[in-house]
Amino acid sequence: MLKRLFTVLLAVFLAVPAFAETWPEKPVQVVVPWNPGGSSDISARIVGDKIRKFLPKPFVISNITGALGLNGARQVLKARPDGYTLLWEHPGNLAVASMVTRANFSWRDFDALCTVVSSDMAMLVPKNSPFKDARAVFDYIKKNPGKLRWSLSLNGVSHFAYLAMCKSLGQLDAKLIPTSGDKDRVVSLLSGTSDVTCVSYAAARPYVESGDLRLLALVNSKRSDLAPDVPTLKEQGIDAAYDYRCSVFTGKNTPDNVKAILIDALKKTLEDPETIEALKAQMFHPDFQDTAATIRNWEQDEALYRTLATEYKLLK
Amino acid sequence: MFLDLTGSSFVFEPLTLVVMLAGVFGGLVIGAIPGLTSTMAVALLVPVTYGMEAHLGLALLVAVYMGSISGGLVAASLLNIPGTPSSVATTFDAYPMTKRGEGGKALAYGVIASFLGSMLGFVALLLLAPVLGKFALRFGPYEYFALVVFTLTCIVSISRKSLLKGAISALLGLFLAMVGLSEIDGIPRFVFGTDWLQSGFSVMPVLIGMFAVSQLLEDLSGLGKPLAVMKADFSLKEFWQVGLRFRYSLWNLLRSSLIGIGIGILPGTGSGLSNILAYAQAKNSAKNPDSFGTGNPDGIIASESSNNAATGGALIPLLTLGIPGDATTLMMIGAFMIHGVQPGPLLMRDHGDLVAVIIIAYLVSNFFMLFLQINFIKVMIKALKVPQSVLCPVIITLCVVGSYALNSSMTDVWVFFGMGIVGYGLVKTGFPLLPLVLGLILGRMAESQFRAAYSLGGDSLAGFLDRPIALFFFAVAALSLGLSLYSAAKRRA
Amino acid sequence: MHIAEKSDFCSSLILLALMGFCWNESGNIDQGINFALGPLFFPYLLMGLITLCSLILLVRSVGRGRAPASGGAAIADRKTFFYRAALLCLSAAYILALPLGGYAPCTFVYLVAAMTLLGKRAVKSLLIYGVIALCMTCGVQYVFADLLHLFLP
Incomplete structure (x- = not known):
């Protein structure tokens, strides 16, 4: 009533x-x-x-x-x-x-x-990874299909970012490891379970600062004023942005x-x-x-x- | 490597102490109430800390965390309804003790075990955090899956009545976790065309539904009589006696706490899992395993010390790496972020005073918890005198609130109700509830980790062969299952 | 065919039926990209195991001709059964009414009704029940709605 x-x-x-x-x-x-x-x-x-x-x-x-x-x-x-x-x-x-x-x-x-x-979304590798920039990662994938372990969340934003990169570079054949959640993807890099991933910059920053992870690029359409000296993928010649x-x-x-x-x-x-x-x-x-x-x-x-x-x- | 604790004097300021005392008390009450969990308590309080200074807010959250994990033992012992998933194993031995009239003793065992478990967790946190933090990263999908398999076989093998029914229970639980959107690909499964099944079955409504409702319905057969008759009124002397008896169970205590710390450190698993594992281990290594489940205090000690130790363990990866050790610490990350602090590997360097506050707050909350619980044991026993006609509906309304509050969803309340009836049916037909609940808790993790492991191995299971930790867990699981099958067959012959 | 353990027999049948339903429903699961074993692998594995175990249970329940029925439940006496059924119906009504009536009124009514049902039916008791119900309802309302800003139905 x-x-x-x-x-x-x-x-x-x-x-x-x-x-x-x-x-x-x-x-x-x-x-x-x-x-x-x-x-x-x-x-x-x-x-x-x-x-x-x-x-x-x-x-x-x-x-x-x-x-x-x-x-x-x-x-x-x-x-x-x-x-x-x-x-x-x-x-x-x-x-x-x-x-x-x-x-x-x-x-x-x-x-x-x-x-x-x-x-912003960041593309990261562990600190002891041989890749110094995004290009190197993609070159490696092209030369060694199915070997590089890329952790992403299936049907999630990280997956679509990856697909956008595929689209711009032609077919990419990385080993996709399903991992949902920014934190879990960070953990998978830290624990050596995967080699490269995309997470939000906010989640990644503490680990970039401590040196445990290396930031390769930002997956934005333009540079971010929060990380002005990090190049975007577009600048490195890969036409993918999110x-x-x-x-x-x-x-x-x-x-x-x-x-x-x-x-x-x-x-x-x-x-x-x-x-x-x-x-x-x-x-x-x-x-x-x-x-x-x-x-x-x-x-x-x-x-x-x-x-x-x-x-x-x-x-x- | 000792952590720098100079910043922790904040904890001893009067305001902080009062807030923390209130926090521990609130946590105890929340833990004691079936339907409200520590994760939920912390999640609900995180926004409240927004207006507070960071140190105060986090000290409060630690206090609530400590209180709520410890509080679960009250309802578990006196009512056979676990207040939180971390006290499920406590019901096995504490409730029979209550039925015998030794409810106060059961509580005493639980309280002391909780205190000592937390102390060990504190020691780990203080002295070994950086070293142990690295351990958090050693587990990959293979190890997690193996751990899940190990835990489930543990539970099935300790089910007293029928191994087969225990296995069916566990499988049903795992299956129940499959309903809804799949964890990995987000594809709806078994939704039967409805909307409300899309989010699957949350653990809490199912857990409290099954345990609480089935227990309450069971209790109705004794309507008009008090729940249990206390042999004697509880006194401090009895408390001391219980404490002294601990010297016979030191190894149990240590082992259970270590299990708790270890499980707590692993991201994604916490006290909910550790209490069951510790209990199973205690039973398996006991001289008289069959006494477990009839009121053996060692069962209580194992369960309660490990669930408290796990809280310390869960804080370790949070403070050293910014990775939450369990669901509740995950909520705490929100509190950090709200105050503008990013948990990560540099947390100790950049916010050392905050870390110090958290660690010392943990210690102080532990003492508060002991103090409060000792004083309240007498009060809690009186609760047994409350007639069921009052207790029963009150518990139901609390469970309803608890189920709803989790996600503001009436669906969860119906799940609670429906699962309650199902749970009652299961108990009456001889199916153990614990494997089912455990299967539900672990199901999603089991599947995601398994599929991740499969991908890692290049779309095959070969990857498992290179992982010694995983193989170890599998071997032990197979062994314990084999032994149980063997002894069950012998018994039948 | 002498069914010794009636409850086990029924349980296994129910389980098998359940698996049947789910098998049917699994046809609706859209595979999409068959990634890492796809969304159907685990469920099918579990369903297979459950079916297997249910069959074993079924066979066992039939086979044990001479063993006395031990696992079955003793049907509780009529009074307890009545209380259980009544409490369940009352609770169901309560949950149904919650979204419509709001938390406070429904809970209050439910508490008084349930306590009256289960306990003594004297005027004095009714008053006590009322007080308890009031305290409970207000307490919970205060803590959740005001303190924690949670929206109750």
């Missing part, structure tokens, strides 16, 4: 535009479909913390994990599209997962708000004024010097892009995955 009463009140509130000026009236639930402390989670917490200056009610992070991030996505899908439930995701997961698992929904079933942060961008979504048909308030608040937060500093300390780039640009990015990324997946027979 209480819930029904609340629903009626809510309907009344939503129906009267004047009241929407004071949106949000209660804390906003931000669903991060990954474990606390993971890279998506950290960026969400930092932004969620700093956005307090621009919104009357706080952001509350919920980690709803499982099913390659689809569990969290489903939660937002089922929730009321009133702007109180947001999804914090990036195309490498959401766009790909729906394709691979044949889910009955995709990222288009949400309303995109904006892009918030981007981070830009790791995180975006915010709400349920479909959320009222426009609610969306506008959210986008505005997020934009202001990302321009705030404190936020920028906090994000940079965790190896994130504040990267605000509006709704149209976000949708374009996702479409491009999805098309790229689809091409790679079909070409390399990950999808039929």
Whole structure:
């Protein structure tokens, strides 16, 4: 009974535009479909913390994990599209997962708000590896097919990065070792189980600093200001790039004024010097892009995955 | 190589001590409640530490970690419901003791064993961390798979009633882990066209469902009577006596703690696994293995010391390499990151004071844990006097919350309920629950590691032949299974 | 054919049926790229082993003609059975109601109802139950919703 009463009140509130000026009236639930402390989670917490200056009610992070991030996505899908439930995701997961698992929904079933942060992906080898740059790795693979052990997460971002490299260099025949999770891939390099891998730069940096891993290149489209003296793959002559961008979504048909308030608040937060500093300390780039640009990015990324997946027979 | 501990004076500031005491207490309560685990407790508290200073936040998390792992023994001993997966093996011998009226003694054994196990974990952490940290990297897919096989055969071979049913249980557990998206390729398996099966079966709802519900249903046959009658009220003198008796079990204690530390160090496995392995080892090397499971204190000692030692072990790779030793330390990484600290090989160099705080906080939490538990044993025994009509529904509601809280999912609550009924059915038909739960816990890891090992070996199993550690585990597994089959056949003849 | 261990017989049949269902379902598993043994290897291996063990169990349950039925469960007396069934139904209703009614009200009602069902049915007891239920519900609500910002149904 209480819930029904609340629903009626809510309907009344939503129906009267004047009241929407004071949106949000209660804390906003931000669903991060990954474990606390993971890279998506950290960026969400930092932004969620700093956005307090621009919104009357706080952001509350919920980690709803499982099913390659689809569990969290489903939660937002089922929730009321009133702007109180947001999804914090990036195309490498959401766009790909729906394709691979044949889910009955995709990222288009949400309303995109904006892009918030981007981070870098690094290509690494162990410290005692004979390879000094990316070119050397690929030359070795070409000369010795099936010998170099490349650890990646099947159907994951690291896999698609590898496929993008294949596409640019012609068929690459490395021994693929399935290892999911940035930390696990780092461990596999450290323990000598594999020879080369791609992980997010944030996860790799402590080990690069300590000298346990060697950073060969960044898999970005342009140099990162967090590691300005690291070349990108493109510079080394390999036309493969992946830009790791995180975006915010709400349920479909959320009222426009609610969306506008959210986008505005997020934009202001990302321009705030404190936020920028906090994000940079965790190896994130504040990267605000509006709704149209976000949708374009996702479409491009999805098309790229689809091409790679079909070409390399990950999808039929 | 001694770590530099000068930064640790922070731990002894009044605010820190109070916060840590509260943390240990909260951890104990959480551990005692079936349905809430240490991983969840730490995961839920990580955001709370956001507003705190890094040292305080991490000291709190260590305290909660320590408390929750130790707390599991309360429900395990008194109710036969493991509060956390790390106390599953404790139920085997602690509950029979409770039934005999020696619940206080069982708790005392558990508490002292926990304390001593943590002390050994602390010693390892303090003195041997850098050396042992390297050990974390020695295990590759071959070794992990072999370890899984070894653990499962251990469990099956100690199942008391029927080896065959134990094996079926384990296989069912492994199979249950296959439901959902496959770990490696993300392809949906056995989802029967539904949405809710896509994420598979989480361990916690299944664990508490099976153990708690089946136990509660079982208890209903004694409705109107108290759960167990205490022989005598528990006193400090009895506590001392229990403590003195430990001198007969020193080797057991040491071995179990070492197993705990070793398992804790290995990334991805922790106290949930170590308590079972330690128990199995204790039983196998005991002079009277058949007394295990009827109330032999050595079973409690093995289980509780190893699960606490594993907490120390799990912190080692975290602090030396930035690699989490188990699921709870994985959550702690989040706390590090939130405070802008990147765990990695340079953590001790760059944030030595933070590392020192964590290590000393571990020690202090251990003492707090001992202190709190000693004082509360009396209170906890009183819980047995609470009529079942109250205890039963209360436990169910707590389990419901616990299942839901994990992933904000009603599905998990239904899994809890459904698995509870299934678990009850299994128990009544003579199938042991432990292998099933263990199979579920290890299933995904078993498959991923196996397939990774297969790829490494060039799409063949030949790779296993070069790995002595893996072969060793396989050999021991085969041996123990063979011995059990042999003795079972002899018994039947 | 004298079935000595009824429960074992039934269990093995259930297991075999389960494996049958899963075999059927495994047809829906899309192989995609057959990487590192593919997603079907392990499940099939396990299913094969389970089927084998179930068959052994089946045979054993039939074969032991002379042994008395020891592994089977004694059917509990009617009163306990009633309590068990009632508790289960009540709990199921509780879980069903949770998303609809919200955590606090449902839990309170459930606790009082369950305690009344299982315990003494006196007015005084009812009051005690009410108090306990209230404390429990509020306590949990406070800790989880307010302290930890967890969203309860």
